[in-house]
Every structure is written in structure tokens, then in C-alpha cells.
Amino acid sequence: MIKKLLLLALTLTLMTSCVSKKIFTDLETKYGNLKKENRELTDEVETLSKDKTKLSNDLDQLQSAYETAVAERDKLQSDYAAAKSNLEILKASYKALEENSSASIAANSKKNRELLAQLEAKEQALAAENERLNTLKKELEKGSKRVAELENVIATKDANMRALKDAISKALTNFEGKGLTVEQRDGKVYISMENKLLFQSGSWSVGSEGKKAVQQLGNVLADNPDIAVLIEGHTDNDPYKGNAQLSGNWDLSAKRATAIVNILRENKTIDPKNLTAAGRGEFAPIASNDTNTGKAKNRRIEVILTPKLDEISKLLKDI
Template sequence: MRITKSLLAVAAGSLILSSCVSSKVHQELQDKYDALAAANENLLQENEECSADLTEARALLDRCVDARDELIQDTVNQNMAIRKLRRSYEDLNKNYEFLLDNNNTMLANNARENRALLDRLEALQDQLEDKEDSLRIEQESLSTLRSMLEAREARVNELEGVIARQDSIVNYVQQRVSDALLGFEGKGLTVEMKNGQVYVSLENRLLFASGSWTVQQEGQNALNQLASVLADNPDIKIMVEGHTDDDAYRGNGQVRDNWDLSVMRSTSVVKILLNNEGIAPQRITAAGRGEYLPLASNETAEGKAKNRRIEVILTPDLSELMELVGSMK
């Protein structure tokens, strides 16, 4: 606007001067005026353009300000987020360090535990190998024992067979003796089997007078019957035992007490049995028990009578049995 006013002033001055100057000068001024007017027109146009640019620049500035404000707010928000992230990061880092320390501790503990487990495993492996060795030895021992057991079972079976034969022999002898001495039952003679042996018990009333060791005739008859059975069974061992009651024996000769008397009576019986040629002396043993193996109480007359006796104990030949027993030890 200031430029336009200046141009008008120049133009007015030019009109005033035109009346005082020549046409040449007037033309020059007119040309200048026209040039200035054109320039003014250009300036006005430029001014409008500048105004438009200014308006646009101001709008852009406003947008820039808004964008700046948004950027500032966004920056603030971002800073807050960054601070939160930094705190989270710091927390995570602390947790990570804590976990790392724990992990290192756990790794160390695990390493120790693994070492201990490995040591334990090696020890168990050694124990297993030892047990396998022991098991192998035990299996070998078991195999040996099984063989021994089988051999022992065979011997036991053989032993049972021998015992069965011995029992059969004893039963047979008992029956033969019982049959042979049947006529003497109720006269102080009994036959029974005990512990695999045959016991022939003859009371003194059948054999001897009181205080004597000479066998009476009826007793001799019974012993001869017994001797005939024993002669037919040469494998039977014969033990003749003399027994007395506890009444004191008052002897004047070599027989001075009950023990002597029991021995003398058993010897007398042995001599009668040996009169049978089928009985070898090696089969017979004479023994005296005196009053020390009573069958009943010596407090009564009946008990004393039972205790005064001769027992002929018949035993089968046990040599085969003893050999088997010895081989099993």
C-alpha cells in the first residue's frame, strides 16, 4: 500500500510538471509512470500471492504447531512408556540375575547331586557285580548241593529199603518167637517189639529159684524153644540182660550183690542158648543190670516180681544200615 501511494504521488507530480515541461519530458515521465504502474500491478499480484502464501504458511504453521504439540505429547507418552519399560527392564534384569544366580546354584547342586548319583551308581554297579559273582558261586554251590542231595536221596531210599527189610525181619522174628513160646504165656514170659528190637522178657519165677542162678527145667524148655528160632535166623544179634529187684543180696562166695547175681543169671541163660549148635557165640552178649533198670516200683511185691527178670533183646544185623548211614555223613 505504501508503494501505491508513492506511485500516485509521483504521477500527480508528473501532471503538475507536465504543464511546465516539454512533451519529450512528458513522454519520459509517462513511460516511467506506465512502468511504475506495471511494477505496482506486479507488486500487487505478488502481494496477493504472498498473502496467500502467508495464509498457507500460517495454516502450515498451525499444523506444524499441532504436530509439534502431538509430537511433544507423544514424546512425553513415549518417555513415560520408556520409563515404564526401563523399570520393567530393570525388574526383568533383576529377576534374570536372580534366576541366573538360582540357576547357577541349581546347576552347581545338580552337578554335585549328579556326581553323588554317579558315585552311588558306580557303587551299586560294583555291588551288583559282587552279587553276580556271589550268585554264580551260590549257583555252583547249589548245583553241587543238588547233586549231593540227589545222591543222598538215593542213599535215603536205599536206607529206607534196608530199614524196611530190617523191620520185616524183626516182625518175622517176633512172630516166630511168639509162636515158639506160645505155651509159656501166662507163666512169666512176654514178647514185644520196641525201637526196632524184639524184647523177650522172662520173669525169675519161670527161670530161677530165689537167690539162685541155676535155670529151672521149665525155664530151660522155654530157652530151648527160643534158641531154635534164633538158630534159624543167624543175622539176629542177641543181648541177654539180667535184672533184679532192690532187695539186698547177701552172698558168701564170689557173688556178693545184685549186680553179680544179675550177671550170673544172664550168663546161665547164655550158656543154655549156646547149647544149640546153630547159635554162634559171637552173636551173644551177656550183661547184668542189677536193680538199676526196673520196670515197676520196688515198693510192692508185684513190682519186685516184674523187676526180677531176664530180657533177651534181639536186634537185626545193622552193619548194612550203619554203612549206609556212614556214607551219608
């Protein structure tokens, strides 16, 4: 009997080896594209964070320049007041000396003209400084407004993601303690479902209980069309020994991720463009594969929900 089984397995392997290699190559290419897209999204988020930091630094520089301009204006006003006081004194002296000598009058007149020229120059400098100060103030107000808008958009997206997490937790409350967790970190929502809730060992067919959980998740996603949904399949590091049509754990994880996508697509309200399936194989464990408990945690589907950043990108371009 064993010999017959071995012969049958060998025959199936020979019949399907070419097909499996092609599938593996296609999936590997798709995975590379998804990995690149994930890196680009991560780089975009990092760039947005750097832009926000740069904008805040520019705002601080404008604030510093504004304060310096105010100090310079106050000094000019003080100099102007002192010069005006000296002028009044000279006028009084001029009046007192008018009766003495024409030479003294001429000397005082010259000083008076010099002081008037200095006073006019300081008035012009003060006017120019006030104009520069008004320009800096407008730039400061504009920058502050853009920063406030950007912070408001980011805060709104964070609040929306918290509300989405709460909605998903509420929708999946019946599956708590059955290998399902929901958490929010880094501005994203992560739903992790262990394979014991979804699949039989070596299979990518979703069981009835798991399908119900995915459908309830889909009901929440249907109400959030501005969310990108990445479904990742993960396995432990045990070599795959199941269906000969599969090339290994990576192939199995990709098929399981695709199975979840297909269930979500049954909900016609969900835009398929928001869905992405990826197989990660055993290469992204969350626990040690040295124990059965750790392996069970690593055999999972992760659904990663990410807000779209179009609005933030537009604000940054307008700044």
C-alpha cells in the same frame, strides 16, 4: 544149732571173701564194657538217624535249587523270545529304511548289531544255566536213589524184626501167662522172663520149664544169624542172703544172665559172637519195689535182640 550155722557161714565167708571180691571186680569191669558198648550202639543208631535227617534236608535243598534253576531258565527263554521278536521288528524296519537315508540305515545297523550281541549273550547264559540245571538234576536223582535205598534197608530190617518177634511169640506161646512177654520197640525185640519161670529164689540154676523156654528161643535165634543178642539179669532191691560165694544182687544177676547164655550156646548153630551177658542188679527196675507184685516183675531176665547195622553204615558212607 543156730550157733553152729552162724559159725559155718562165718567160716565160708572168710574162706571165699577174696575170691568173691575178684569175681565182683571182673564182673564190674565186664559190666562197664558192656554198658559202654551199649552206649556206643545207641550213639550209632542216633548218628544214623541224624545222618538220615541231614540227607533229607540236603535233598530238600537240591529240590529247591532245581526249582529255582527251572524258573531262571524259563525267564531266560522268555527274554530270548522277546529279544528275537525285537530283532524281527528291527529287520523289518531296516528293510523299510534301506531306501531312505544311509544315516538311518547305519543307526539301525548299529542297533541291530547291539541286539545280536545281546541275543548271543543270552543264548550263552541260557546254555550255561541248562548245564547247571542238568548237573543239579543228576545230583538230585543220585541223592533220591540213596535215600530210597536207605529207607528200603531200614524198612526191611523193621519187617525182619517184626517177623522175628512173631516167630518168637509163636515159639513161646506155651509160656504165655507164666511170666513171659515179647514186644517190639525202637527197632528191637525185647523178651522178658520173670524169675518164677526160670530160677528158684537165690539160685542161678535154670529149672526144666525155664530151660525149655530158653531152648525154644534158641531155635528161633539160630535161624537169625544177623541178630545181636544181649541177655540182662535183673533183681529186686532185697539184699541177697543166699550163697556166700556171691557178693550180692549184681553178682547174682550176672550169673543168671550167664546161665541163659550157656543154655543158648548148647545150640551149635548160634554164633557165640552174637551173645552178650550182663548183670544189672536192682538198678533197672520196671515196677515199684514197694510191693511183692512189683518185686516179682523186677526179678527177671531180659533178652534184647538188635539188628546189625553194617549195611546201613555202608550206605551212609557211600552217600
